[in-house]
Amino acid sequence: MRSRRFAITGLAAAATIGLLAGCSGGSEPSEPAADGELPTGQTISVWTFGATGLEESMEAWAEETGNEIEIKTSEFDPHHEQLLTALATGAVPDVALVETAYSSVFKPSAEFFTDLREYGADDIEGDFLDWRWAQGVADDGTVIGLPTDVGGMALAYRTDLFEAAGLPSDTDGVEALWSSWEEFVEVGEEYTETTGEPFLDDAGVFFQTVYNQGDEKFYSADGSELIYDSNPQVQLAWDLATSAAGISANLAAFSPEWNTGMANGDYAVQLAPAWMLNYIQGQAPDTAGLWNVVTLPEGGGNWGGSQMTVPAEAANPALAYDMLATILSPENQLDVFKEFGNFPSTPGLYEDPALTEFTSPFFSDAPVGLIYTESVEALEPVYEGPKERAILREFGLGIDRVESGDESPDEAWQSTLDAVALEVQ
DSSP, rough: OOOOOTTTOOOOOOHHHHHHHHHOOOOOOOOOOOOOOOOOEEEEEEESSSOSSOOHHHHHHHHHHOOOEEEEEEHHHHHHHHHHHHHTOOOOEEEEEGGHHHHEEEEEEGGGGGOOOGGHOOOOOGOHHHHHHHHOOOOOSSSEEOOBBBOOEEEEEEHHHHHHTOOOHHHHHHHHTTTSSHHHHHHHHHHHHHHHHHHOOHHHHHHHHHHTTOOOSOOTTTSSBBTTTHOOOHHHHHHHHHHTTBBOOOOOSSSSHHHHHHHSSSSEEEEEEHHHHHHHHHHHHTTTTTTEEETTTTOOOOOOEEEEEEEETOOOHHHHHHHHHTTTSSHHHHHHHHOOOOOOOOOGGGTTTHHHEEEEEEETTTOHHHHHHHHHHHHOOOOOOHHHHHHHHHHHHHHHHHHHSSSSSSHHHHHHHHHHHHHHH
16 A cells, blocks of 8 residues: 555556466576575575565574575565566565465465475464464465464554543543444544544545454455445445545555654544554654554454565575574564564464563553454454455545545445446456
8 A cells, every 4th residue: 555545556467367377487496405404695585565574583584594685675566566577487586575465366376486385384384373374375275475464453543632632642531432433433523623633644544444344355255256345344434434534634545645644743543553553653753652552443453464475486495484484483573563563473472471561652651562462362354355455446546536525425435336346347
């Protein structure tokens, strides 16, 4: 999500998957080292999108093993498009990040990835959430990637702005303001009426948060059919998001304007998967101590999470797997959460006081470890199909049209369904 909310840059997935189906591999990957000894002096190439929070861990692994890391970072959708092209041509990195929204695009082409079971993935499967592990497993059982974090959801808010609006700013008082999303919108309307300022950053982010709380999204739970036009959770998310258009700053997520608004206090509430907390700290460092964090109305939710894959043509598959198994271990995931906010996908930590008692000074000592643990434990895993991103883009654009006043909610709903129908035909 980079340009205009859920924007996708004209994903060429279908065409490129066709290439994958018709291509054979290029050069043979190197063989695993004998006797468990890994080579040194190698450069492991890694393709990612944005900051993963794992960069320091990769560098530390490289130093310890006598190797080097070369990281290429791209924007979200272009990264996945480039990976599709690379798989078709054989010009691949050693490691590539695949976000869960794209899992269903890549898993049918499992033969273009290293089966990580060859290097011991079965031995660590039990460390991870079952559903997060499954997001990296193809239909034939090939393990194409290991899970990174899980994007448990919460809500960050500016305590100073709540106080200025005459609202409670302590966590108990804030959570008592609403027990449903409808009440949340009502509080936002009160805030905007009192202050003349937006309550939310963006109605589209609100839509994504609510639709992520359901047990189905745009596809049925088994992936057999599209239900974007009939799923009650999608309709609920749409109705809530469009009803919130009047309290939204209409700032596209991850845009320069959104970043500036976050720092300037142009809105009071930020819907926040765990990784968002580090993003806020990076974009708004002068607001330390002015934020707090509470749970979401109506249960948990998930936004984000990736698999780290090793393409079949990777030059250093054994080294790549060793790095992944090291940096995604429960111990390292805990360290990464404390430093960068990426919430662990390893449930053995969920009763560990080192996680559950962790607090964030930046966010007024909020018990973020416990908040996100409870969010992840409450969420239901949801199937995301191959057209997930394209459909989400159209819903985001439809909400844009409502926020800008170009269409009514009903008009935008119909035009969105029409646009999606063209995308999926």
